[in-house]
Structures are given as C-alpha cells and as structure tokens.
Amino acid sequence: MKTVNQVVLSTGIPSPFRIASSRIGYGLLYFILIFAAVIQILPLIWLLLFSLKSNQEVFNLPPFALPSHPKWVNYENVWLQGNIGRYFMNSVLITMVSVILTILLASFVTFAITRMRWKLQSMVLGLFMIGMMIPVHSTLIPLFSLFQKVGLTDSQLSLILSYTAFNLPITIMILLGFYYALPREVEEAAIMDGCSVNRMFFGIMLPMTISVIVTAAIINMIYNWNEFIFVNTFISSDHLKTLTVGVQNFVGQYTTDWGAIGATLMISILPILIVFLLLSNRIVEGIAAGSVKG
Amino acid sequence: MDKVMSHKGIIALYVLPSLLLILAIIYFPILLTGYYGLMKWDGVSSMSFIGLENYAALMKDGAFWNSVYHSFLFALLSTLSLAVYMLVALVLAGNIKGAGLLRKIYLIPMLLSSVAIAQLWLKIYHPTNGILNSFLVSIGVEDPPAWLSDPKLVLAALFIPILWQYAGFYILIYYAALKNIPASLVEAARIDGANPWQIALGIKLPLISEVVKVTIVLAVVGSLKYFDLIYVMTDGGPNGSSEVMASYMYHKAFRGFDFGYGSAIGFFLLIICMVATWGIRKATASKDTIQYS
Numbered sequence: 001m002k003t004v005n006q007v008v009l010s011t012g013i014p015s016p017f018r019i020a021s022s023r024i025g026y027g028l029l030y031f032i033l034i035f036a037a038v039i040q041i042l043p044l045i046w047l048l049l050f051s052l053k054s055n056q057e058v059f060n061l062p063p064f065a066l067p068s069h070p071k072w073v074n075y076e077n078v079w080l081q082g083n084i085g086r087y088f089m090n091s092v093l094i095t096m097v098s099v100i101l102t103i104l105l106a107s108f109v110t111f112a113i114t115r116m117r118w119k120l121q122s123m124v125l126g127l128f129m130i131g132m133m134i135p136v137h138s139t140l141i142p143l144f145s146l147f148q149k150v151g152l153t154d155s156q157l158s159l160i161l162s163y164t165a166f167n168l169p170i171t172i173m174i175l176l177g178f179y180y181a182l183p184r185e186v187e188e189a190a191i192m193d194g195c196s197v198n199r200m201f202f203g204i205m206l207p208m209t210i211s212v213i214v215t216a217a218i219i220n221m222i223y224n225w226n227e228f229i230f231v232n233t234f235i236s237s238d239h240l241k242t243l244t245v246g247v248q249n250f251v252g253q254y255t256t257d258w259g260a261i262g263a264t265l266m267i268s269i270l271p272i273l274i275v276f277l278l279l280s281n282r283i284v285e286g287i288a289a290g291s292v293k294g
Numbered sequence: 295m296d297k298v299m300s301h302k303g304i305i306a307l308y309v310l311p312s313l314l315l316i317l318a319i320i321y322f323p324i325l326l327t328g329y330y331g332l333m334k335w336d337g338v339s340s341m342s343f344i345g346l347e348n349y350a351a352l353m354k355d356g357a358f359w360n361s362v363y364h365s366f367l368f369a370l371l372s373t374l375s376l377a378v379y380m381l382v383a384l385v386l387a388g389n390i391k392g393a394g395l396l397r398k399i400y401l402i403p404m405l406l407s408s409v410a411i412a413q414l415w416l417k418i419y420h421p422t423n424g425i426l427n428s429f430l431v432s433i434g435v436e437d438p439p440a441w442l443s444d445p446k447l448v449l450a451a452l453f454i455p456i457l458w459q460y461a462g463f464y465i466l467i468y469y470a471a472l473k474n475i476p477a478s479l480v481e482a483a484r485i486d487g488a489n490p491w492q493i494a495l496g497i498k499l500p501l502i503s504e505v506v507k508v509t510i511v512l513a514v515v516g517s518l519k520y521f522d523l524i525y526v527m528t529d530g531g532p533n534g535s536s537e538v539m540a541s542y543m544y545h546k547a548f549r550g551f552d553f554g555y556g557s558a559i560g561f562f563l564l565i566i567c568m569v570a571t572w573g574i575r576k577a578t579a580s581k582d583t584i585q586y587s
Contacts, residue, residue: 029385029390030390033382033385033386033390033396034396036382036396036400036461037396037399037400039458040399040400040402040403040458040461040462041399041402043414043415043418043425043458044402044403044414046418046425047414047417050417058423059423062428062432063425063428063429105311105312105315106312108307108308108309108311108312109308109309109312109313111308112304112305112308112309113309115299116299116300116301116304116305116308117296117299117300118300118302118305124309124313127313127316127317127321128312128316131316131320131321133515133567133568133571134320134321134324134564134567135515135518135519135540135563135564135567136519137519137521137540137543137544137560137563138323138324138327138560138561138563138564138567139319139320139323139324139327139560140543140544140547140560141327141330141543141547141553141556141557141560142322142323142324142326142327142330142557143319143323145326145330145337145553146318146322146323146326161315161319162319164315165315165316165318165319165320166319166320168312168315168316169316187299191298191299196298197298197299197301197304198304201308222405225407226406226407226408226409226410227407228407228408228409228522229521229522229525229544233548243407244407244409244410245409247409247410247413248409248413248526251413258417258423261413261417262417265410265413265414268407268409268410269406269407269410272405272406272407273402273405276398276402276405280398280401283401283405284397284398284401284466284470287401287463287466287467288466288467288470
C-alpha cells in the first residue's frame with residue numbers, strides 16, 4: 001500500500017525502478033478503486049436485469065444473463081394492479097409539499113438569524129441545530145399518540161409536518177453559510193430605496209439564494225422520498241401510503257414473483273437515480289455542505 | 295436600517311412558525327417519551343403511573359441488553375470502517391484520473407431508500423436463487439449458508455449492506471475535506487522531504503480532524519439508531535439474534551402494545567445517543583489544539 005500511495009502523492013525523483021514500481025502500484029490502485037465502484041453498482045444492474053425476467057429465467061439463467069425478451073409487462077402489471085401507481089403519486093405529493101414548506105420556512109429562519117438583529121438569535125439557532133441530534137425513533141411513540149389526539153393519524157398531514165420539522169435543521173444548516181456570505185450592501189441599498197423587509201426577502205433574498213435552495217431541495221427530496229418509519233407507523237389506510245411502505249407491503253404479498261418485485265423496486269428508486277444522473281454535482285455539494293443529518 | 299432590520303413583528307413572523315413546529319414535533323415528544331416511560335400504558339386505554347418500574351424491568355431484560363449489544367457492535371464496526379473510507383478518500387483526492395466519477399458512483403447506494411436496499415439484499419442473500427449463493431455454487435461451494443436465517447451469520451450479513459449503503463457518503467465527506475486543504479501546506483511538507491504516509495498522517499489528518507470527529511459521531515449515533523434495513527430484512531430475527539435498540543422499541547410498543555415500556559426504551563436510546571455524541575466530542579477534544587491557518 002505504501003508504494004501505492006507514493007505513486008499518487010509524491011513527485012519523486014524518477015529512477016527506472018521507481019517508474020516501474022509506480023506503474024504497477026498505479027495499476028493496482030486503479031484496480032481496487034474500480035473494483036469498489038463495480039461492487040457499488042453491480043447489485044443495481046442485477047436488479048434491473050431480474051426486473052425484466054420471468055421466474056423461469058431468474059431461476060434457470062446465470063444471474064447476469066440478459067432475458068430473451070425484456071418483460072416490460074412486469075412494470076405494467078405492478079403499476080396497474082399492485083397499487084404502485086397510487087403509492088408513487090402519494091410519494092410525489094408528500095415529498096413536493098414537504099420540500100416547498102421546508103425550504104420556505106428554513107429560508108425565513110435563516111434570513112432572520114443571519115440578516116436581522118434581535119436577542120436570542122444564537123439560542124434559537126442552537127435549538128434548531130440540536131434538533132439534528134435527536135433520534136427520530138425516540139419521538140415515534142409520543143408523536144403517534146399526539147397525532148392520535150388531534151386526529152391526524154392516518155392523515156398525510158402528519159407526515160408533512162414531521163418531515164418538515166425534522167428536515168428544518170439540516171436545511172437551515174445548508175442555507176446558513178450562503179446567507180452569511182451575502183454582502184450587507186444588498187439590504188442597505190434595498191432599504192435606502194424604501195423596500196420593506198418582506199419585499200426584500202421575496203424579491204431579493206430568495207432569488208439570490210436560488211442555487212443553494214436547489215441543493216437543499218434535492219437533499220430534502222431524497223430524505224423525504226426514502227422515509228419509512230413515520231409512514232409505517234402513522235398511516236394505516238393503504239391508499240394514503242407512500243412508495244417505501246407500499247413496496248414493503250407489495251413485496252410481502254408477492255414474495256415468489258421476482259420480476260414483479262424487481263419492477264417495483266426499480267420504480268421506487270428510479271426518480272432518485274434520474275435526479276442523480278441529472279444533478280449529481282448538486283447532490284455531492286449538498287451532502288458535503290450539510291453532512292450532519294440526525 | 296437598524297430599525298427596519300430589527301422589527302420584532304417581522305422577526306416573530308419569520309421565526310415563530312418553524313420554532314413552534316420543531317418544539318411540537320421534536321422537543322415536546324422527547325419530553326413525553328421520558329414521561330410515558332413512567333407509565334403503564336397499552337396505547338389505547340388510560341395510563342397509570344408506575345414510577346421507575348419500566349426502567350427497572352429494562353435493566354433486567356436480557357433481550358433488551360442483547361439489542362443494545364448488537365447496536366454497539368454495529369457502532370464499533372462502522373467506526374472502524376471509517377479508516378478504510380479515509381484511505382480511499384486519500385487516494386481519490388490525490389489527483390487520480392476519474393476521481394470525480396468514482397466518488398459519485400460510490401455514492402449511489404446512499405441515495406436509495408433503506409427499504410429498497412433491504413429488499414434488494416434480501417434477494418442477493420436468497421438461499422437458492424440469490425446472486426451470492428449462485429456465485430458460491432458456481433465456484434464449487436456445495437452447501438452455501440442461508441445467510442439471514444443463521445443466528446451466527448445474520449449480524450455479519452446485515453452489516454455488509456450497511457457498508458455498501460454508507461461507504462460513498464463517508465468517502466465523499468473525507469474527499470471534500472481533503473480537497474479543502476491548502477495545497478501550499480502539502481507542498482511545503484513535500485519539499486521538506488516528508489513521504490506520502492507522513493503527509494497523510496502528520497498533516498492531512500490533523501487538518502481535517504474536525505471532519506473526522508463529525509463522521510465518528512455520525513457513524514456511532516447512526517448505528518445506535520439503525521432501524522429500517524434491519525426491520526425489513528430480518529425484523530430482528532431469527533429469534534432476536536439481530537434485534538437492535540430501535541427495532542426492540544418498535545416491537546414492544548407497536549406489536550406488544552406496551553407503550554410505556556417502549557417509551558422507556560425510546561428514552562434510553564435518546565440518552566445513549568446524546569451521551570455518545572457528547573462523549574466522543576469530549577474524548578477527541580484535547581487533540582485539537584494545533585492550529586495551522
């Protein structure tokens with residue numbers, strides 16, 4: 001491993017021996033890194049393949065053999081019969097509403113904390129940041145009983161409120177650095193022109209922070225889309241469930257139909273994969289900026 | 295300017311809705327968890343106060359300590375695996391071709407839902423048609439194990455997908471931190487004759503020690519509250535051999551209808567996560583006296 005690292009990090013004096021060993025080291029290093037990358041995507045390729053196969057093909061062909069005819073009908077069946085279409089639309093709706101609400105509320109808070117002047121600023125910020133450390137599971141039973149008391153169990157509103165609350169801390173954290181870096185002159189000029197705070201926020205701040213908002217929105221979207229335990233606990237009516245829980249129920253019923261299960265899983269991860277292909281830089285940036293999620 | 299920007303009504307309007315929301319959804323419930331833990335309550339009928347009985351029972355509950363042990367085992371293994379991620383990140387950050395693409399590929403599993411990952415790995419581990427055992431049979435293993443139903447193998451079998459899921463996340467964080475190190479510092483050490491190992495251990499690691507601390511906290515606390523994947527893949531089984539704290543809590547409350555006892559576990563989980571966070575910060579604080587910039 002030592003030589004491997006030297007290759008990468010040192011400029012070194014070229015001697016024939018060193019060049020030869022560094023070539024080998026470089027090759028080995030590359031091999032390990034690429035092997036790791038293959039391990040990371042191989043299961044997903046296998047998933048794609050068996051989602052397009054019939055059970056006979058899954059059982060009789062080698063794992064990575066292509067199906068004779070791709071069985072797109074697997075997708076059609078689960079979408080129409082398995083209620084997956086319904087779950088999908090629920091996921092889209094809940095994710096979208098929660099993301100918009102979270103971004104708006106977090107922008108309000110971040111603006112007030114970084115740009116306005118008041119006492120308790122740091123205390124309020126602290127409350128939001130500590131919120132990131134609280135394990136979701138410790139709130140599960142009380143939240144369930146609270147929602148029951150106010151008649152919100154089996155309502156998607158309970159999910160939207162929970163997602164928004166638990167994602168506010170990380171969203172504020174992602175926005176924070178960006179807001180601190182905005183020059184003071186922006187507000188000064190706006191106020192000179194007689195601009196109200198509300199107009200400044202909606203007309204100047206939100207448009208100026210749009211790029212960090214996109215990053216935060218993607219991170220939020222991924223968390224909300226994938227959330228499981230709240231849906232599983234709060235929602236009992238099948239037609240209100242989201243994809244994660246729907247997939248779980250569906251797979252439980254069709255344990256032997258590999259193609260159907262594969263198609264269901266593919267449908268549930270496809271939106272995330274598409275977002276990833278289009279916006280991977282944003283995702284990388286967002287995770288690096290707000291890597292602390294409770 | 296000052297007058298406009300310290301308008302109390304507007305500040306309240308901007309901050310209060312979010313503040314009330316996190317107080318109601320995060321802070322009030324964790325207080326309630328502690329309170330419910332003092333109750334005998336099935337979740338439906340009225341509760342009765344029983345003092346510390348739930349906690350006393352918890353201390354004597356072998357199944358509970360078993361789940362605590364499993365959670366801590368995951369926490370330890372996750373922390374140790376950070377060293378490997380750091381190594382990969384050091385290599386990736388050393389200007390190799392395709393580093394950007396590789397680190398993105400590593401990240402993909404982390405973006406997918408734990409439920410989908412769990413379902414996929416259930417298929418991978420499938421005793422007869424799973425890709426793992428198909429492979430083992432093809433290289434001549436006669437009787438490959440049933441990974442998830444063997445109490446001796448189940449924890450290891452669960453840990454693999456956890457590694458698979460989170461590797462890219464930590465590599466990405468380390469990579470970003472390493473890329474932030476001013477090149478001049480590394481260059482200076484190189485001119486002084488430091489070898490790559492010395493540069494990595496003596497210069498790069500201390501410079502990103504804050505990030506390392508954050509990742510240790512994330513790995514430990516994240517493991518202690520691990521739930522989704524285990525719930526889907528084994529549901530704590532076979533026979534409790536993969537039960538973790540959060541799944542035990544869930545089972546007690548929502549299957550056993552012992553909400554008081556479940557809440558006591560939830561409160562215990564909260565305290566452990568807080569103590570772990572505080573403890574790790576404390577334990578690593580003294581090493582952080584060197585300032586480079």
